[in-house]
Amino acid sequence: MRVLVTGGAGYIGSHTARKLAAEGHDVVVYDNLSAGHRGAVGKFPLVVGDLHDGEKLTATLKEYNIESVIHFAAFALVGESVTNPAKYYQNNVIGTLSLLDAMRAADVSRIVFSSTCATYGIPASSPIDESFPQAPVNPYGFTKLAIERALEDYAHAYGMAFAALRYFNAAGASPDGDIGEDHSPESHLIPLVLQVALGQRESISVFGDDYPTDDGTCIRDYIHVDDLADAHLAAMQQITADNCLKLNLGTGRGVSVQEIIQACREVTGMDIPAEIGPRREGDPPALVANADKAHRILNWQPKYMDVRETIETAWRWHQSHPHGFAQ
Numbered sequence: 001m002r003v004l005v006t007g008g009a010g011y012i013g014s015h016t017a018r019k020l021a022a023e024g025h026d027v028v029v030y031d032n033l034s035a036g037h038r039g040a041v042g043k044f045p046l047v048v049g050d051l052h053d054g055e056k057l058t059a060t061l062k063e064y065n066i067e068s069v070i071h072f073a074a075f076a077l078v079g080e081s082v083t084n085p086a087k088y089y090q091n092n093v094i095g096t097l098s099l100l101d102a103m104r105a106a107d108v109s110r111i112v113f114s115s116t117c118a119t120y121g122i123p124a125s126s127p128i129d130e131s132f133p134q135a136p137v138n139p140y141g142f143t144k145l146a147i148e149r150a151l152e153d154y155a156h157a158y159g160m161a162f163a164a165l166r167y168f169n170a171a172g173a174s175p176d177g178d179i180g181e182d183h184s185p186e187s188h189l190i191p192l193v194l195q196v197a198l199g200q201r202e203s204i205s206v207f208g209d210d211y212p213t214d215d216g217t218c219i220r221d222y223i224h225v226d227d228l229a230d231a232h233l234a235a236m237q238q239i240t241a242d243n244c245l246k247l248n249l250g251t252g253r254g255v256s257v258q259e260i261i262q263a264c265r266e267v268t269g270m271d272i273p274a275e276i277g278p279r280r281e282g283d284p285p286a287l288v289a290n291a292d293k294a295h296r297i298l299n300w301q302p303k304y305m306d307v308r309e310t311i312e313t314a315w316r317w318h319q320s321h322p323h324g325f326a327q
């Protein structure tokens, strides 16, 4: 297929674009480079443009005869969405509606959308399956839920075919160490802990140790970025207007903040000092996936089930690229 990857210069988008190309698809990346990197984009066309530029989007979809869109472009930080919600509603909701309009104008009806487990808010039990109520506890989660809702309505009214993939925490890097996570400033747990191991930070701050979990720190489900990429390819090929998908993507294994820090110590062999800080607003205590539906429907299984293996790939990337794509 000819696929437009919005946000394809970013972390998950660049890994997915690479997989798409490896599987023989024609890839075009559309990214405003606000958080992405030219160096993360492989040997396929990069259109530098913004989601809000509907004319440019429509022209790009037409010029490359795009058949399917995989839409990663968004702002994605839970904490920042609490302090600056306008930034999130503007980009994630208005920007995505602009993309959907451009798709209609260019007669492209197939889209795979990056949703998130943050749409579930604080679940009543764990693990979370797709039938759980969606009640976000931060603006970021609300922006993603709003688009899930819009996609359902667009499917019903305009015959749009969509998959909303609710990822849990993306982690790791391409195992060859060529591409990986490079956010500036970095706010994600694993890269921050590895920056301590690299000597770039003195210590890692644990955001709260008074949560109702075994060790008091937040539990997340860390899914390897290449496993996410595989699921996108499978979903893209399955969806039709009559068969839209809403699927969790995770490993089903919950890992606490303290356990991540310990796993990073084991993988790197470094002493990684940690200190307990206050809670970060908007953080649910535990988010773990029941991804049985994705296993069944997509015939997909994560290859990385041990978080140490995921961290090993991230460590390889951070060691070989201590300053990310900048070098």
Ligand SMILES: NC(=O)c1ccc[n+]([C@@H]2O[C@H](COP(=O)([O-])OP(=O)(O)OC[C@H]3O[C@@H](n4cnc5c(N)ncnc54)[C@H](O)[C@@H]3O)[C@@H](O)[C@H]2O)c1
Pocket (backbone or CB within 6 Å): 006, 007, 008, 009, 010, 011, 012, 013, 030, 031, 032, 033, 034, 035, 036, 037, 049, 050, 051, 052, 071, 072, 073, 074, 075, 076, 091, 095, 114, 115, 116, 117, 166, 167, 168, 169, 170, 171, 183
């Ligand atoms: N990282 C995670 O753990 C995680 C988990 C669940 C869902 N998601 C979702 O997955 C997607 C990708 O996340 P990521 O971690 O790769 O983020 P990222 O910031 O690395 O990538 C996002 C990319 O989108 C681009 N972009 C942002 N706004 C744009 C706009 N208006 N126009 C054009 N390009 C724009 C950025 O330049 C960047 O390259 C996001 O939609 C995010 O909400 C991420």
Ligand SMILES: O=c1ccn([C@@H]2O[C@H](COP(=O)(O)OP(=O)(O)O[C@H]3O[C@H](CO)[C@@H](O)[C@H](O)[C@H]3O)[C@@H](O)[C@H]2O)c(=O)[nH]1
Pocket (backbone or CB within 6 Å): 076, 077, 078, 079, 116, 117, 118, 167, 168, 169, 170, 187, 188, 189, 190, 192, 204, 205, 206, 207, 208, 218, 219, 220, 257, 280, 283, 287
């Ligand atoms: O310096 C840090 C950074 C993070 N954490 C904690 O580590 C966990 C993971 O945090 P982070 O890596 O920032 O990821 P999340 O806030 O869980 O959000 C990610 O995962 C979500 C799905 O859970 C996605 O929707 C978001 O886009 C993505 O940023 C959370 O409990 C944080 O409180 C710390 O204790 N110290």
